[in-house]
Amino acid sequence: AQSVTQLGSHVSVSEGALVLLRCNYSSSVPPYLFWYVQYPNQGLQLLLKYTTGATLVKGINGFEAEFKKSETSFHLTKPSAHMSDAAEYFCAVSVSGGYQKVTFGTGTKLQVIP
Amino acid sequence: KAGVTQTPRYLIKTRGQQVTLSCSPISGHRSVSWYQQTPGQGLQFLFEYFSETQRNKGNFPGRFSGRQFSNSRSEMNVSTLELGDSALYLCASSLGGGRDTQYFGPGTRLTVL
Numbered sequence: 001a002q003s004v005t006q007l008g009s010h011v012s013v014s015e016g017a018l019v020l021l022r023c024n025y026s027s028s029v030p031p032y033l034f035w036y037v038q039y040p041n042q043g044l045q046l047l048l049k050y051t052t053g054a055t056l057v058k059g060i061n062g063f064e065a066e067f068k069k070s071e072t073s074f075h076l077t078k079p080s081a082h083m084s085d086a087a088e089y090f091c092a093v094s095v096s097g098g099y100q101k102v103t104f105g106t107g108t109k110l111q112v113i114p
Numbered sequence: 115k116a117g118v119t120q121t122p123r124y125l126i127k128t129r130g131q132q133v134t135l136s137c138s139p140i141s142g143h144r145s146v147s148w149y150q151q152t153p154g155q156g157l158q159f160l161f162e163y164f165s166e167t168q169r170n171k172g173n174f175p176g177r178f179s180g181r182q183f184s185n186s187r188s189e190m191n192v193s194t195l196e197l198g199d200s201a202l203y204l205c206a207s208s209l210g211g212g213r214d215t216q217y218f219g220p221g222t223r224l225t226v227l
Binding site for chain 2: 041044094095105107
């Protein structure tokens with residue numbers, strides 16, 4: 001079975017500060033990992049995706065995430081927060097092979113303080 | 115390409131009624147997944163359809179059902195509505211499902227009174 005845990009349902013950062021959103025996964029087979037963002041009153045939008053290969057994945061809007069197999073983590077970072085980054089972020093996992101469903105974390109709401 | 119569309123955007127129903135939600139995927143996408151989003155539970159997977167067949171199913175009661183048509187459009191139905199069914203229902207389409215990137219619609223906000 002696959003699962004994902006997001007640490008911290010709410011995170012606050014100052015504008016210009018580092019953004020770090022934590023995600024740990026559990027999977028018995030090599031995972032595919034995703035970060036999605038949801039702005040108010042909208043659906044989810046893909047930020048970035050890890051499949052295989054390079055463990056540092058760059059996404060849209062300056063976000064990136066690093067796949068660390070030894071730590072079963074896939075934390076999302078951005079060097080400098082912008083007001084427009086305020087949104088809810090979801091980490092998700094899907095196992096490779098077959099057509100398994102995607103399992104989402106419970107989400108982290110990011111607040112950016114001016 | 116047009117994005118994923120969901121209709122209606124908002125619905126208000128009373129307990130015991132039934133409701134049908136519609137989702138039109140991105141052209142060429144054959145997989146459609148449905149999720150229930152609530153503040154306390156996050157995104158809960160309902161089911162996935164691929165080429166008119168239900169391929170995966172989440173842990174929801176039988177009151178929740180769905181179907182997919184030959185043009186990949188999908189509907190989900192909830193019968194005998196309960197107060198706890200109030201949620202944002204999201205539809206996502208992808209080329210083949212699973213590890214493929216999902217593209218989400220804006221959702222249907224269902225309120226059960």
